[in-house]
Every structure is written in structure tokens, then in C-alpha cells.
Amino acid sequence: TAPHPSPLAHSAIRPEQVFPETGVHLESGSRYERVDLATTPDCARGMPSQPAALVQRGEGCLRLTAALFTDVERRSQVTVTVLSFRRAEDASVVFERACVAPVAHPDLSLDPPPGAGMPTVPPGSAGVFRRLLTDRSVVFAHGRWGDGARTEKAALTRRTEELLRYAGDRVAAHEEG
Secondary structure, three states, X not given: OOOOOOHHHHOOOOHHHHOOOOEEEOOOOOEEEEEEEEEEOOHHHHOOXXXXXXXXXXXXXXXXXXXXXXXXXXXXXXXXXXXXXXXXHHHHHHHHHHHHOXXXXXXXXXXXXXXXXXXXXXXXXXXXXXXXXXXXXXXXXXXXXXXXOOOOHHHHHHHHHHHXXXXXXXXXXXXXX
């Protein structure tokens, strides 16, 4: 008989594993603050309708975890969302769909909580949307300037991609056991 996969192999990464600290100091020297954290086993609630329908048809998503980060100047707002799946095939389908229709989904962005001292990004503001695929998870990052500015796209892209890699590395390490 074939060996059974370990239960860990199919466990979704927990919020405290992917986003363990409120102050993030990256090797690049960049510093970010986590100002909000949300998690739910109801992945469809935080997803655009097409991927949500795909997830519900498959064995499904185990957990959606999202964190909102800002830089030390509190100018940028980057939401990093991790969708953890039971099966690699489901993660691949959702990732491919996001690549085909790479619009920034407001469903995947957190607004700053009351008392965070940050503005809510104006509706329709430009942003940077990035994604990566690990074995059984899709990680999305949506970066926007807090004031809705459309300038300094390179700086916003760098921040978004740094936080995407930060989360993606943690998710990949968890899935590799």
C-alpha cells in the first residue's frame, strides 16, 4: 500500500504562521506595519465570483487569510491574501484564472480598521495587483496609495512585490513541512 500523506501536508497555514509579527523588517531594509488581520474558512466571501464558483465546485478552499500592511510613512496600503486549498489542482485553477483576468479585485483588499490612523482608499483608485502560486495556495497582493494617488507606480510595485514574497516564502515553507 502507498504511504498516507501526513495530516500536516493538507493543513492550511494559520494566520499566525503566515503573518506572525505586526512589525515586518525585510532583508531589503524595508519596514512595514501589519494594521489588520482577518481569516475565515468561508473563502468565497473574500473572493471575486468566478474563482469562488470554481473553488466551490472542487474540494475547496480550507482558509482565506488576509493582512493589511502599511509602510513606515503610512502612505501605502498593501493587502496580502492567502487562499489555502486541499488540492494543488484547485489552487492552480484559481491562479490561472487570476492570470487570465488580472484585475485588482476590491474583494481582496482590506480597509484600515477604525483607530488605525489611516484613510480608506478612495473607490476606483489605481493599484498594483500581483499573485503567486505555491503548492496548494494562491497568494495575492494588492497595493494602493492611501490617498488614491496614481503616481510613483514603481515604488508601489516594489512594496507590493516585497510583501507578496514575504508571505509566499512563509506559505511555501509551511507546505514543504
